[in-house]
Amino acid sequence: MGPTEYVASWIVNTKYEDIPAQAKRVAQETAFDCLGVMLAGSAQPLGRIIMGYVQEQGGKSEATVIATGQRLPASNAAFVNGTLGHALDYDDWSGFSHSASILLGTLLALGEKTGASGRDIVEAYIIGHEAGEAVTPRGKVEGYPFHKMPVSGRIAASAACARLLKLDKKQVQMALGIAGSMASGVNHNHGTMSKPLHGGLAARDGVLAAELASRGWTAGESILEHPSGFLEAFYGSGENAAVLVERLGNPFRIQDMVVIKKYPCGGANHYTIDALLELMREHHFDYRDVEEVEVQQAYYSHYIDPIYERPRTGLNGKFSMKYNAAATLVFGKIDIDTFTERAISDPRIQETMDKVRIRVLSKWEISEANMERRWPGGGSTGSSGKPVVVRLKNGKILSKVIPPDKILGGQKNPWGFDNIRAKFEANARLVLPDHKVREAVGVWSKLEEIRDIREAIPCVVV
Numbered sequence: 001m002g003p004t005e006y007v008a009s010w011i012v013n014t015k016y017e018d019i020p021a022q023a024k025r026v027a028q029e030t031a032f033d034c035l036g037v038m039l040a041g042s043a044q045p046l047g048r049i050i051m052g053y054v055q056e057q058g059g060k061s062e063a064t065v066i067a068t069g070q071r072l073p074a075s076n077a078a079f080v081n082g083t084l085g086h087a088l089d090y091d092d093w094s095g096f097s098h099s100a101s102i103l104l105g106t107l108l109a110l111g112e113k114t115g116a117s118g119r120d121i122v123e124a125y126i127i128g129h130e131a132g133e134a135v136t137p138r139g140k141v142e143g144y145p146f147h148k149m150p151v152s153g154r155i156a157a158s159a160a161c162a163r164l165l166k167l168d169k170k171q172v173q174m175a176l177g178i179a180g181s182m183a184s185g186v187n188h189n190h191g192t193m194s195k196p197l198h199g200g201l202a203a204r205d206g207v208l209a210a211e212l213a214s215r216g217w218t219a220g221e222s223i224l225e226h227p228s229g230f231l232e233a234f235y236g237s238g239e240n241a242a243v244l245v246e247r248l249g250n251p252f253r254i255q256d257m258v259v260i261k262k263y264p265c266g267g268a269n270h271y272t273i274d275a276l277l278e279l280m281r282e283h284h285f286d287y288r289d290v291e292e293v294e295v296q297q298a299y300y301s302h303y304i305d306p307i308y309e310r311p312r313t314g315l316n317g318k319f320s321m322k323y324n325a326a327a328t329l330v331f332g333k334i335d336i337d338t339f340t341e342r343a344i345s346d347p348r349i350q351e352t353m354d355k356v357r358i359r360v361l362s363k364w365e366i367s368e369a370n371m372e373r374r375w376p377g378g379g380s381t382g383s384s385g386k387p388v389v390v391r392l393k394n395g396k397i398l399s400k401v402i403p404p405d406k407i408l409g410g411q412k413n414p415w416g417f418d419n420i421r422a423k424f425e426a427n428a429r430l431v432l433p434d435h436k437v438r439e440a441v442g443v444w445s446k447l448e449e450i451r452d453i454r455e456a457i458p459c460v461v462v
Contacts, residue, residue: 002222002225002242003222003224003225003241003242003244003245004173004176004177004221004222004223004224004225004241005169005173005221005222006242006245006248007131007134007135007159007172007176007224007245007248008169008170008172008173008176009169010131010245010248010249011127011131011159011162011163011172012163012167012168012169012172014127014249016119016123018249019123019126019252020251020252020255022255023126023252023254023255024122024126024448025255026254026255026258026411027122027125027126027129027254028122028445028446028447028448029260029417029420030092030099030100030254030258030260031100031103031104031121031122031125031444031447032420032424032444032445032447033091033092033100033260033420033423033424034085034091034092034100034101034104035066035104035424035440035444035460036423036424036425036426036427036428037084037085037087037088037090037091037100037101037427038066038067038081038084038085038101038104038105039066039067039084039427039428039430039431039432039460040087040088040090040336040427040428040430040431041083041084041085041086041087041088041090041196042065042066042067042068042084042087042431043067043430043431044087044088046083046087046193046196047067047083047084047087049193050079050080050083050084050197050200051065051068051070051080054070054072054076054079054080055070055072057072057076059072059073059076060073062074062077062109062112062113063077063078063108063109063110063112063113064077064108064112064457064461065077065080065081065084065461066080066081066084066108066460066461067084067431067432067460067461067462068461068462069461069462074109074110074112074113074207074211075109075204075207075208075211076204077108077109077112078105078106078108078109078110078200078203078204078206078207079105079200079201079203079204080105080200081101081104081105081106081108081109081200081203082101082102082104082105082106082199082200082201082202082203082204083101083105083196083197083199083200083203084101084105084196084200085098085100085101085102085104085105085196085199085203086098086101086149086195086196086198086199086200087196088264088336088339089195089196089261089264089265089266089318090261090263090264090336090427091199091261092258092259092260092261093258093259093261093267094129094133094254094257094258094259095132095133095136095138095253095257096132096133096136096148096149096151096152096153096156097147097148097149097152097153098149098153098199099128099129099132099149099153099156099258100258101196101199101200101203102149102150102153102156102157102199102202102203102206103124103125103128103129103156103157103160103203104125105199105200105203106157106160106161106202106203106204106206106207107121107124107125107128107160107161107164108121108453108457109203109207110161110164110165110206110207110210111124111164111453112453112454112457114164114165115452115453115454116164116452116453117450117451117452117453118446118447118448118449118450118451118453118456119448120164121164121447121450121453122447122448123163124160124161124163124164125160126252126254127159127160127163128156128157128159128160128161128163128206129156129160129253129254130248130249130252130253130254131155131156131159131160131248132152132153132155132156132159133152133156133247133253133254133257134244134245134247134248135152135155135224135230135231135241135244135245136148136152136235137231137235137244144187144300145186145187145188146184146185146186146187146234147185147186147187147189147190147195147198149185149198149199149202150183150184150185150198150199150201150202151183151184151185151234152183153198153199153202154179154180154182154183154202154205154206154209155176155179155180155183155230156202156206157179157202157203157205157206157207157209158175158176158178158179158205158206158209158210159172159175159176160206161175161206161207161209161210161211162175162176162209162210162213164210165210165211165214167210167213167214170221171213171214172213173219173221173223174212174213174217174218174219174221175209175210175212175213175219176209176219176223176224177218177219177220177221177223178208178209178212178213178217178219179205179206179209179223180219180220180223180224180229180230180233181219182201182205182208182209183230183233183234184201185198185201185202187302190266190302190319191307191308191311191313191315191316191317191318191319191320192315192316193315195315224241224244224245225241225242231244255411256411257411258410258411259407259409259410259411260409260414260415260420260423261409262408262409262415262419262423263334263335264318264334264335264336264338264339265317265318265319265324265334265338265339266303266318266319268297268301268303268321269303269318269319269321269324270402270407270409271388271402271404271407272295272321272324272325272328272388273324273325273328273334274402274407274408275387275388275400275401275402276293276325276328276329276388276390276400277328277332277333278400279388279390279398279400280328280329280332283396283398285390285392286329286330286332287326287329287330287348287351287352287355289392289393289394290329290352290355290390290391290392290393291355291391291392291393292355292356292357292390292391293325293329293355293356293357293388293389293390293391294357294358294359294388294389294390294391295321295325295356295357295358295359295388296358296359296360296361296386296387296388297321297358297359297360297361298360298361299360299361299362299363301321302319303319303320303321304321304358304360308320308321308322308323309322310322310353311323311344312341312344313341313344314339314340314341314343314344315339316344317338317339317343317344318339321356321358322353322356322358323344323349323353325352325353325356325388326349326352326353326355326356327343327349329352330346330348330349330352331343361386365386386401387399387400387401388400388401388402417445421441421445424440424441424445425437425441428440428441428460431462432460432462436459436460439459440459440460443456443459444456444459444460
């Protein structure tokens with residue numbers, strides 16, 4: 001049995017009872033968190049653009065767009081929901097990047113069309129996540145131009161939808177083959193509206209691939225391992241597809257990998273933000289007391305790209321290490337309002353950004369960090385596990401390290417459901433009245449218990 005056939009067989013044959021309870025818990029928490037982020041995303045400028053665009057396209061009424069209640073073909077509803085989920089860069093991150101906006105976006109739409117239960121959604125969500133993880137090699141980061149989210153995310157979404165539609169093994173192989181030709185997305189679009197589009201396109205294509213396969217559409221049956229296939233095209237030569245897919249469900253990985261975001265910005269910033277906030281609490285200083293801040297980043301990190309050294313837009317700011325450090329020092333917090341043109345143009349921010357210095361790590365230092373197991377392979381943002389250093393005007397030198405595997409919100413240092421719920425409520429209140437926010441919390445925080453997704457949709461639309 002070849003790797004693609006093996007993956008297809010696993011997708012078809014894995015039973016709900018095979019999935020660990022912890023995996024189900026993490027999937028439900030992550031989906032609940034992302035639903036709130038989708039609601040907040042609908043209030044953003046890019047949300048209004050994408051919703052207006054698909055509304056003009058029209059089409060069969062099959063599924064609902066979160067927040068607005070627009071009725072669209074399932075693939076287009078997935079397209080919008082997935083885009084909204086990543087609009088703020090506030091959704092989770094994991095091994096192949098932001099899985100929730102893709103998986104929840106695609107499964108909400110197809111699940112509504114088919115009358116799926118919450119249990120069906122949780123099952124398909126986890127299977128999709130594991131498939132996406134299995135085809136994402138660790139450690140290929142230097143000079144890597146593709147955004148793993150929409151590349152491996154196409155495989156994840158098609159796997160999830162194939163499971164939800166209960167396709168047979170051959171049909172699943174075809175769905176994976178179709179998804180392999182849809183995969184795309186480049187890192188240059190970080191800091192623009194097209195990064196959230198990566199989530200929407202992958203979610204849409206999951207529905208499209210699975211539905212075409214269900215109708216008999218054909219594709220290459222060895223998309224993962226073929227010399228002209230997915231792994232060779234996107235992750236380069238030398239990747240052993242058989243070795244990669246052997247880890248499918250062995251063990252399940254979602255309960256170890258997913259990080260719930262506390263801040264609506266690129267994940268690599270979180271280590272710096274947390275370190276600075278902890279130092280500010282411990283030593284009682286703010287931006288006025290600071291002489292210099294040093295943050296260390298890998299030489300290939302796009303967080304040190306000149307495009308983002310002096311961000312011009314809120315979306316740029318989400319990927320600027322200098323801006324996030326300065327905003328933490330000036331505002332003492334990071335939230336949705338941090339990433340606006342008004343905040344960026346604040347004279348205090350501009351002055352404080354001049355105090356932030358990025359020390360670029362060499363290849364040798366990166367190898368050293370890997371050998372000491374402080375920096376798990378596979379990260380694409382250059383989070384180094386090395387200290388943030390603050391030099392105060394009074395001569396004091398302070399430092400703090402947030403190890404990559406100990407970030408608050410990760411599964412080794414969970415944020416806690418009370419905080420996840422509070423985040424959901426704050427996001428949902430941007431578009432929903434209080435009574436619907438309360439109802440949504442009661443319904444969607446227990447995704448596994450929903451009998452029919454169609455009955456749960458009304459409480460998350462205006």
